[in-house]
Amino acid sequence: MGVAKKILVIPGDGIGQEVTAWGQKVLSAIAENFKHEFTFEEGIMGHVAIEATGNPLPDETLEKARKSDAILFGAIGHAKYDNDPTLKVRPEQGLLKIRKELGLYANLRPIKLFDELLEASSIKPEILRGSDILFFRELTGDVYFGEKNRTADRNTASDLMIYHRYEVERIARKAYEAARTRRSKVCSVDKANVLEASRLWREVVQEVAKEYPDVETEHMFIDNAAMQLIKDPKRFDVVVTGNLFGDILTDEASQIAGSMGMLASASIGDSTGFYEPIHGSAHDIAGKGLANPLASILSAALMLDISFGLKTESQRVIKAVEATLRQGYRTMDIANKHTENALIMGTDAMGGKVLENLN
Ligand SMILES: NC(=O)C1=CN([C@@H]2O[C@H](COP(=O)(O)OP(=O)(O)OC[C@H]3O[C@@H](n4cnc5c(N)ncnc54)[C@H](O)[C@@H]3O)[C@@H](O)[C@H]2O)C=CC1
Ligand SMILES: CC(C)CC(=O)C(=O)O
Ligand SMILES: [Mg+2]
Numbered sequence: 001m002g003v004a005k006k007i008l009v010i011p012g013d014g015i016g017q018e019v020t021a022w023g024q025k026v027l028s029a030i031a032e033n034f035k036h037e038f039t040f041e042e043g044i045m046g047h048v049a050i051e052a053t054g055n056p057l058p059d060e061t062l063e064k065a066r067k068s069d070a071i072l073f074g075a076i077g078h079a080k081y082d083n084d085p086t087l088k089v090r091p092e093q094g095l096l097k098i099r100k101e102l103g104l105y106a107n108l109r110p111i112k113l114f115d116e117l118l119e120a121s122s123i124k125p126e127i128l129r130g131s132d133i134l135f136f137r138e139l140t141g142d143v144y145f146g147e148k149n150r151t152a153d154r155n156t157a158s159d160l161m162i163y164h165r166y167e168v169e170r171i172a173r174k175a176y177e178a179a180r181t182r183r184s185k186v187c188s189v190d191k192a193n194v195l196e197a198s199r200l201w202r203e204v205v206q207e208v209a210k211e212y213p214d215v216e217t218e219h220m221f222i223d224n225a226a227m228q229l230i231k232d233p234k235r236f237d238v239v240v241t242g243n244l245f246g247d248i249l250t251d252e253a254s255q256i257a258g259s260m261g262m263l264a265s266a267s268i269g270d271s272t273g274f275y276e277p278i279h280g281s282a283h284d285i286a287g288k289g290l291a292n293p294l295a296s297i298l299s300a301a302l303m304l305d306i307s308f309g310l311k312t313e314s315q316r317v318i319k320a321v322e323a324t325l326r327q328g329y330r331t332m333d334i335a336n337k338h339t340e341n342a343l344i345m346g347t348d349a350m351g352g353k354v355l356e357n358l359n
Contacts, residue, residue, distance in 0.1 A: 014281025016074025046076025056094030103270030137246025261292025
């Protein structure tokens with residue numbers, strides 16, 4: 001007997017539109033193969049929503065999100081806003097607002113290298129082999145949500161980096177619980193030598209750590225962590241960190257998995273789950289059909305596992321991605337000088353290969 005689930009799809013902007021179509025197709029194929037009933041609705045957010053309604057997160061999208069069992073999101077962003085920092089209404093505000101409104105405080109970003117992609121990274125294969133890191137990025141606090149100010153003369157600006165004890169406690173607990181199911185190591189990343197918000201972070205993580213004596217705890221400053229990630233990624237198991245540091249470190253960590261186009265994420269918290277690639281709308285390749293759809297497809301796999309508890313189905317998707325890579329197919333971002341030209345393909349051909357391997 002299958003399950004019935006309502007999924008809201010928010011493709012967003014740029015390559016978000018191109019790759020999310022494949023995340024959705026994979027979910028539909030899984031529903032068909034396993035006799036589940038997945039109902040899809042679509043919502044707008046980001047630049048497309050500003051163009052249509054003037055609002056980067058229309059109330060209608062938020063309402064649909066609240067009523068859904070899970071959300072599959074692509075990316076938001078447009079060069080127009082990146083090139084004009086004076087614009088007040090911006091696509092990113094939609095994403096920040098939906099995260100806050102839905103209470104999605106824990107952003108899980110798994111960094112797992114498919115062996116087939118050992119040669120895709122700019123890091124040496126012997127450093128990468130066996131890397132498997134799970135990031136817990138706090139998602140509804142920090143400098144992204146603190147008070148913003150600009151003086152009347154426009155010459156001085158500030159963004160408040162702010163954390164409350166309860167925010168650190170709840171993300172730390174999630175990280176420790178996950179570590180227990182993995183290699184029992186947590187590395188908490190902060191800048192406690194300089195920032196008061198980080199000193200609170202470290203204090204709270206030290207307290208939570210006492211509840212998990214079976215889990216090894218390490219505290220690391222963000223600057224050192226950025227270096228250690230590339231020097232020796234295998235030393236990390238679970239990493240827990242704030243919103244800003246997590247955002248930056250995981251883009252860096254995408255190189256451990258070969259490309260930004262490989263990294264999926266799950267945002268969880270108080271209500272429905274929200275699944276998205278970690279990448280943005282990628283103006284440089286948008287509209288060209290070149291984007292790697294695997295991060296969206298792997299985000300769909302996370303949805304099946306985390307929100308729906310469908311572990312077999314989730315594994316089926318991951319195996320289909322693995323099989324596609326083993327057959328040698330590559331989008332441009334994960335190809336290298338040894339890849340045969342005939343095996344390098346665009347978004348739709350790559351998504352199609354994964355679908356074939358699902359059946
Ligand atoms: N979650 C979101 O919606 C995010 C939105 N953004 C927005 O996206 C826009 C572009 O930002 P960028 O800093 O350029 O970051 P980005 O993540 O869009 O792109 C960074 C680089 O990675 C490449 N890349 C990203 N995804 C790829 C994929 N699936 N396949 C192949 N290559 C891929 C891009 O071509 C680019 O060279 C901005 O407007 C930014 O605000 C940025 C990050 C996250
Ligand atoms: C565009 C930002 C709001 C977020 C971001 O870069 C991310 O979530 O990775
Ligand atoms: Mg980011």
